[in-house]
Amino acid sequence: MMQLTTREQSGVLVVSVSGRIDHASSEEFTRLLEPLLINCRQGQPALLLDFSGVAYISSAGLRVLMMASRQSKAQQGSFAIAALTPLVQEVFTISRFNLIVPCYTSVDTACKVLGQ
Amino acid sequence: MKQVIFWGTRGSLPTAPTGQVIREKIIAALAAANGRSFRNRDALEQFVGGLPFTVNNTFGGNSSCVEIVTDGPDHLVCDMGSGARPLGQSKIARYGTPNPQTYHIFISHLHWDHLMGFPFFAPMYIPGNHIVIHGCHQQLEEAVRMQMRAPCFPVDYSQAGARIDFDLMTPDLPHEIDGVRVTPKLQLHTGDSYGYRFDSAEKSVVYSTDSEHKLDDLASFDSFARFFAKADLVIFDAMYSLAEATSVKADWGHSSNVVGVELCQAAAAKRLALFHHEPAHDDAQLFRLFEESIRFEQITRGDRPPLDIVSAYDGLTINL
Ligand SMILES: [Zn+2]
Ligand SMILES: [Zn+2]
Numbered sequence: 001m002m003q004l005t006t007r008e009q010s011g012v013l014v015v016s017v018s019g020r021i022d023h024a025s026s027e028e029f030t031r032l033l034e035p036l037l038i039n040c041r042q043g044q045p046a047l048l049l050d051f052s053g054v055a056y057i058s059s060a061g062l063r064v065l066m067m068a069s070r071q072s073k074a075q076q077g078s079f080a081i082a083a084l085t086p087l088v089q090e091v092f093t094i095s096r097f098n099l100i101v102p103c104y105t106s107v108d109t110a111c112k113v114l115g116q
Numbered sequence: 117m118k119q120v121i122f123w124g125t126r127g128s129l130p131t132a133p134t135g136q137v138i139r140e141k142i143i144a145a146l147a148a149a150n151g152r153s154f155r156n157r158d159a160l161e162q163f164v165g166g167l168p169f170t171v172n173n174t175f176g177g178n179s180s181c182v183e184i185v186t187d188g189p190d191h192l193v194c195d196m197g198s199g200a201r202p203l204g205q206s207k208i209a210r211y212g213t214p215n216p217q218t219y220h221i222f223i224s225h226l227h228w229d230h231l232m233g234f235p236f237f238a239p240m241y242i243p244g245n246h247i248v249i250h251g252c253h254q255q256l257e258e259a260v261r262m263q264m265r266a267p268c269f270p271v272d273y274s275q276a277g278a279r280i281d282f283d284l285m286t287p288d289l290p291h292e293i294d295g296v297r298v299t300p301k302l303q304l305h306t307g308d309s310y311g312y313r314f315d316s317a318e319k320s321v322v323y324s325t326d327s328e329h330k331l332d333d334l335a336s337f338d339s340f341a342r343f344f345a346k347a348d349l350v351i352f353d354a355m356y357s358l359a360e361a362t363s364v365k366a367d368w369g370h371s372s373n374v375v376g377v378e379l380c381q382a383a384a385a386k387r388l389a390l391f392h393h394e395p396a397h398d399d400a401q402l403f404r405l406f407e408e409s410i411r412f413e414q415i416t417r418g419d420r421p422p423l424d425i426v427s428a429y430d431g432l433t434i435n436l
Contacts, residue, residue: 023334023378056416059358059374063331066362087415094408095374096359 010115018053021061040077046114052083082110119185124178124199125428127392131177176430179229190218190294194323200233216244223251225309226259245278303327305369325353344383352376354390373409387424
């Protein structure tokens with residue numbers, strides 16, 4: 001069961017994601033993100049996914065992130081991911097998703113950029 | 117089935133290395149030699165053999181053509197891209213003329229990069245040979261004839277010396293051909309394409325190129341995992357990165373190394389061959405994609421047995 005917990009840091013909505021985002025859980029991941037993405041628009045706090053608790057992400061999970069990034073862009077909101085574990089970071093590099101979804105090394109770094 | 121021989125591995129358009137590419141390889145080889153001298157040809161061969169693949173070889177540039185060597189008397193070939201020319205020459209060299217042979221050719225789809233080698237496939241001009249072109253597209257015969265007709269080509273289709281038959285196959289239905297069970301499967305590609313699964317008593321090979329996989333279509337993922345199930349070799353369209361295939365090049369009809377690995381893992385396939393290489397990629401880029409695919413398999417393997425990964429190149433022979 002995937003869990004998302006939200007908190008606020010420096011005016012950014014930080015959402016901790018944990019577990020495995022594989023083909024089986026990607027639909028659930030989409031459902032859980034949906035209400036958060038609706039508010040990811042101009043004039044609203046940036047939405048940042050804290051990925052430090054994510055051990056694995058499959059291509060289906062990566063697609064959910066791309067769709068989220070796309071939706072937030074269309075709404076002129078800001079969406080990013082931070083604190084990827086080394087293995088998940090490698091998956092982002094190999095799939096080239098690091099080029100299409102904004103990634104930050106840590107939540108603090110991301111909040112400094114997005115919180116303004 | 118004994119072997120798979122790759123005669124053409126490039127996607128979309130035959131791609132020749134430029135003079136600059138060859139220069140770079142010579143410079144890299146000379147730098148590695150570092151002033152050494154070599155007693156004879158054997159010593160040179162040994163040194164060159166030890167150089168990295170990107171220096172002593174190339175992925176090559178002929179478009180899709182893959183031979184499956186069976187235990188039977190006939191020849192099985194997937195697609196007639198420009199790799200069909202060297203394939204035909206090797207058959208003539210081996211069997212001479214006249215020496216009637218039967219060729220079964222399985223056409224994934226009618227895009228030009230998969231058909232353009234047929235007019236250069238020498239066995240088709242030699243009386244006594246029998247060529248059966250198998251496929252699932254209604255316009256199969258028309259497409260093959262069309263490219264050998266003025267003003268597209270100087271030699272008309274009617275000049276073929278071999279007997280040529282067409283066999284329209286039914287997707288999902290196994291067909292017995294030369295002791296091999298061949299099952300086509302519909303794939304997502306403009307104008308449709310078909311993958312082929314070849315099963316003999318001992319071995320299974322899947323040829324699945326020009327096939328896009330939509331990441332949110334889990335039913336399709338499962339059906340391809342079944343199509344690839346426990347295959348000894350899956351030849352897979354890995355033309356783009358996953359990000360390209362899902363964003364800027366979505367709906368262009370191709371897939372990625374990442375999806376190839378995931379499907380083979382779900383299918384418990386033994387070996388994956390990356391195929392249909394992007395013409396814009398040079399040897400260094402293709403080799404990097406190959407190494408990244410190996411790494412991706414390692415970090416996502418979990419408890420599964422390892423999946424062997426190769427990146428197909430023109431001239432590669434895989435023993436099954
Ligand atoms: Zn193609
Ligand atoms: Zn095509």
